[in-house]
Amino acid sequence: MRQFWKSMFKSPSGVIGLVILLLAISVALFGPMLFPNSPWRMVQRPFLPPFTLSTVPLGTDALGRDVFAGMIFGARVSLLVGLVSTLVALVVGIPIGAMAGYFGGRVDDALMRFTEFFQTIPSFALAIVLVAILQPSIYSIVASIAVVSWPPVARLVRGEVLSLRTREYVQAAIVTGQSNTWIILREILPNALSPVIVLASLMVATAILLESSLSFLGLGDPNLISWGYMVGAGRTVIRQAWWITVFPGIAILISVLGLNLIGEGLNDALNPRLSREGR
Amino acid sequence: MPKRVLLGLLLACGLAAPALAQEPKTGGVINAVIQPEPPGLMLAQVQNGPTQMVSGNIFEGLLRYSPKLEPQPELAESWSVSEDAKTYTFKLRKGVTWHDGKPFTAADVLFSIEMLKQTHARARTNLAQVDKVEAPDDHTVVFTLKQPFGPFLGIFEVGSMPMVPKHLYEGTDWKTNAYNNAPIGTGPFMFREWQKGSFIRLVKNPNYYEKGKPYLDEIYWQIIPDAAARSVAYETGKVDVLPGGSVENFDVPRLSKLKDTCVTGAGWEFFSPLAWLWLNNRQGPLADKRVRQAIMFAIDRDFAKDVIWNGLGKVATGPSASTIKYYTDDVKKYPYDPAKAKALLKEAGYKGEKIRLLPLAYGETWQRWGEAVKQNLQDVGMTIETIATDVAGGNQKIGDWDYDIAFTYLYQYGDPALGVGRNYISSNIAKGQVFNNVEGYSNPEIDKLFADGAVATPDSKRKEIYEKAQKILVEDVPVAWMLELQFPTITRCKVKNLITTGIGVNDGFKDAWLDK
Numbered sequence: 020m021r022q023f024w025k026s027m028f029k030s031p032s033g034v035i036g037l038v039i040l041l042l043a044i045s046v047a048l049f050g051p052m053l054f055p056n057s058p059w060r061m062v063q064r065p066f067l068p069p070f071t072l073s074t075v076p077l078g079t080d081a082l083g084r085d086v087f088a089g090m091i092f093g094a095r096v097s098l099l100v101g102l103v104s105t106l107v108a109l110v111v112g113i114p115i116g117a118m119a120g121y122f123g124g125r126v127d128d129a130l131m132r133f134t135e136f137f138q139t140i141p142s143f144a145l146a147i148v149l150v151a152i153l154q155p156s157i158y159s160i161v162a163s164i165a166v167v168s169w170p171p172v173a174r175l176v177r178g179e180v181l182s183l184r185t186r187e188y189v190q191a192a193i194v195t196g197q198s199n200t201w202i203i204l205r206e207i208l209p210n211a212l213s214p215v216i217v218l219a220s221l222m223v224a225t226a227i228l229l230e231s232s233l234s235f236l237g238l239g240d241p242n243l244i245s246w247g248y249m250v251g252a253g254r255t256v257i258r259q260a261w262w263i264t265v266f267p268g269i270a271i272l273i274s275v276l277g278l279n280l281i282g283e284g285l286n287d288a289l290n291p292r293l294s295r296e297g298r
Numbered sequence: 299m300p301k302r303v304l305l306g307l308l309l310a311c312g313l314a315a316p317a318l319a320q321e322p323k324t325g326g327v328i329n330a331v332i333q334p335e336p337p338g339l340m341l342a343q344v345q346n347g348p349t350q351m352v353s354g355n356i357f358e359g360l361l362r363y364s365p366k367l368e369p370q371p372e373l374a375e376s377w378s379v380s381e382d383a384k385t386y387t388f389k390l391r392k393g394v395t396w397h398d399g400k401p402f403t404a405a406d407v408l409f410s411i412e413m414l415k416q417t418h419a420r421a422r423t424n425l426a427q428v429d430k431v432e433a434p435d436d437h438t439v440v441f442t443l444k445q446p447f448g449p450f451l452g453i454f455e456v457g458s459m460p461m462v463p464k465h466l467y468e469g470t471d472w473k474t475n476a477y478n479n480a481p482i483g484t485g486p487f488m489f490r491e492w493q494k495g496s497f498i499r500l501v502k503n504p505n506y507y508e509k510g511k512p513y514l515d516e517i518y519w520q521i522i523p524d525a526a527a528r529s530v531a532y533e534t535g536k537v538d539v540l541p542g543g544s545v546e547n548f549d550v551p552r553l554s555k556l557k558d559t560c561v562t563g564a565g566w567e568f569f570s571p572l573a574w575l576w577l578n579n580r581q582g583p584l585a586d587k588r589v590r591q592a593i594m595f596a597i598d599r600d601f602a603k604d605v606i607w608n609g610l611g612k613v614a615t616g617p618s619a620s621t622i623k624y625y626t627d628d629v630k631k632y633p634y635d636p637a638k639a640k641a642l643l644k645e646a647g648y649k650g651e652k653i654r655l656l657p658l659a660y661g662e663t664w665q666r667w668g669e670a671v672k673q674n675l676q677d678v679g680m681t682i683e684t685i686a687t688d689v690a691g692g693n694q695k696i697g698d699w700d701y702d703i704a705f706t707y708l709y710q711y712g713d714p715a716l717g718v719g720r721n722y723i724s725s726n727i728a729k730g731q732v733f734n735n736v737e738g739y740s741n742p743e744i745d746k747l748f749a750d751g752a753v754a755t756p757d758s759k760r761k762e763i764y765e766k767a768q769k770i771l772v773e774d775v776p777v778a779w780m781l782e783l784q785f786p787t788i789t790r791c792k793v794k795n796l797i798t799t800g801i802g803v804n805d806g807f808k809d810a811w812l813d814k
Contacts, residue, residue, distance in 0.1 A: 057673070057676075059669060059672070059673045059676075060673055060677075061601070061605075061670065061673060065605050081548065081605075081666060082605060082606070082666055082669065082670055083605065154685070154686060154687070155686040156686075237665070237686075238686075240686075241657075241668075241669075241684035241685070241686045242683060242684050252662070252665075252666070255546060255548055255662050256548050258552065259548070259551075259552060
């Protein structure tokens with residue numbers, strides 16, 4: 020573990036990514052306490068440019084709502100959707116992949132055909148359809164993002180399990196009569212996790228982008244402010260008021276970039292093929 | 299001394315110029331946007347907004363209406379009403395010809411009415427009180443009513459009752475008649491060409507009965523499907539006229555600031571679109587009159603007008619728009635007063651029960667409005683949940699009464715009997731339909747007032763009845779009236795006299811001219 024953190028801190032991209040993520044998380048957690056004003060409240064005259072009033076540092080939108088407050092509260096929704104939908108995708112994808120890889124044969128065939136069924140549909144189109152049918156709300160958005168993002172997890176885990184299953188220590192466990200569940204949970208999965216962790220960090224980034232795209236198209240939760248919603252609502256007035264679109268856009272860019280950097284750092288730190296010492 | 303002469307000259311020129319400018323000039327071509335592309339141009343069979351806008355300049359009605367909705371002569375040059383208000387006699391203009399040269403006579407009027415009863419839903423309702431129509435001679439038409447019907451003189455506008463040529467339609471299958479695609483009317487402009495997806499071209503009617511009119515040579519109605527592209531088409535000079543609703547609201551301020559650009563909200567008086575919130579009177583906190591009144595006090599309607607509608611429109615005072623007959627503002631007032639709203643909610647015992655809000659899925663403007671209203675209501679302590687939906691889904695929820703608060707806007711057609719009463723009388727409570735009394739308001743007194751008002755005579759009696767009805771409704775708040783909407787028409791300032799009637803662009807090119 021210490022080894023892991025050491026190599027993580029060695030890669031500059033990982034450090035930058037971690038800093039960005041921690042910053043975003045602390046904004047999401049503590050921001051609303053520091054700025055208790057609702058981002059929906061009309062506080063100033065509409066279309067106030069940024070840096071003119073210290074109470075609304077990033078200006079106001081078409082209704083006179085504080086863009087800065089929107090970004091603070093939007094962080095909450097974006098990160099929450101990103102993390103929760105990734106967790107759900109992992110919870111669905113890992114067991115399916117593990118079972119397919121471990122049992123092989125018909126189980127594998129059945130599970131993989133099922134997975135491919137989801138993979139053949141373009142994921143963003145599927146997400147739009149799901150949200151539209153279920154009516155836009157934070158739950159339907161998390162669910163639909165999870166539905167479109169678990170198949171890669173399942174395939175990745177299956178591949179890892181397939182290769183680990185032939186290792187001698189697994190064979191030994193089978194010979195000693197351990198139960199299948201025990202073997203999968205205690206012997207195989209812990210060794211298959213590192214690529215999954217890397218994948219997961221990238222999935223969070225993808226999920227944030229997906230949520231933003233859905234909100235941009237007007238399929239966000241109408242009761243919650245999010246960065247994508249702000250960009251979508253500001254897009255139509257971009258020629259009069261660039262700041263409504265640009266600041267939340269930057270927030271999306273930075274947080275997705277941060278997560279990608281973390282993924283890269285994790286990859287470097289967890290990849291056994293990259294020697295850690297004495298290079 | 300020479301300086302003073304020069305100044306005098308300048309002054310004289312300055313004073314003379316506007317007077318000169320009022321003299322209409324003949325000639326010129328106008329490009330206007332039509333949005334969306336009309337499904338057809340045969341006004342007697344197709345009544346979509348864009349159809350009315352183009353064909354209102356090809357066809358004509360018996361009457362035209364001023365912005366104050368006073369009837370003015372068009373194909374009928376004069377009219378008289380009998381003592382008992384049951385017989386209306388119209389004298390038709392002489393020397394009017396169809397675009398193909400045949401004369402227009404009373405026989406055409408009788409035929410048009412027969413056709414419209416079958417093809418035009420609103421005309422059918424409007425004519426329900428008519429017992430018989432007769433033509434004693436070629437230029438006289440007499441309507442006999444079953445009982446006096448106050449708004450009768452308000453149903454002859456071109457979109458409500460267009461005149462169609464008998465000699466081209468009699469004995470044919472109306473739906474497949476070839477003239478549907480190349481309509482023949484009596485109007486100032488003749489149909490010439492329709493390139494589907496590109497433009498509709500109208501040309502001047504050289505034999506028009508009003509000498510000298512129309513002034514313009516040609517009109518091109520440009521079809522541009524994308525809203526942003528329509529704005530750009532205006533900016534680049536491809537089109538000179540953007541009729542109401544053809545660009546998004548947020549583009550209006552930017553376009554109006556352009557050089558030589560004139561904006562007006564006039565020309566919608568006949569339709570008088572009024573926006574309100576349906577309040578479901580049947581269930582939950584909204585069944586309490588005090589909660590509904592609190593909603594009126596809680597919503598900042600001036601903000602909605604100034605910010606969301608860019609200052610166009612007017613804060614509504616009650617069920618009738620101010621352009622509708624017998625409108626009165628002598629009713630209970632609901633200024634923006636959050637403190638009063640809170641007090642009323644407390645008095646009604648409202649404890650933060652969840653209330654569902656259904657915005658109108660007609661684009662950005664309505665979405666922003668939904669957000670502002672939600673915030674207004676939350677500010678006074680109401681718990682509001684916005685339900686996201688599309689147009690069809692929203693209509694279904696409203697029709698099934700599965701909502702608490704819902705946005706809408708409706709046309710009022712000039713008279714309370716034609717466009718107001720339908721939303722408040724209890725006989726119009728019918729599940730599954732969207733534009734009737736979906737709020738479920740039921741008040742026998744109101745039912746009686748609207749029933750009496752439609753047939754009462756004389757006018758002063760109707761006035762009294764409708765003013766009373768407005769007072770009762772505004773006190774009861776069956777729905778929360780928001781704004782009298784105005785859809786701005788944007789034109790180059792060189793386009794003069796385009797909007798002179800209550801239906802604006804729909805029949806406005808008759809008088810329009812181009813200042814070159």
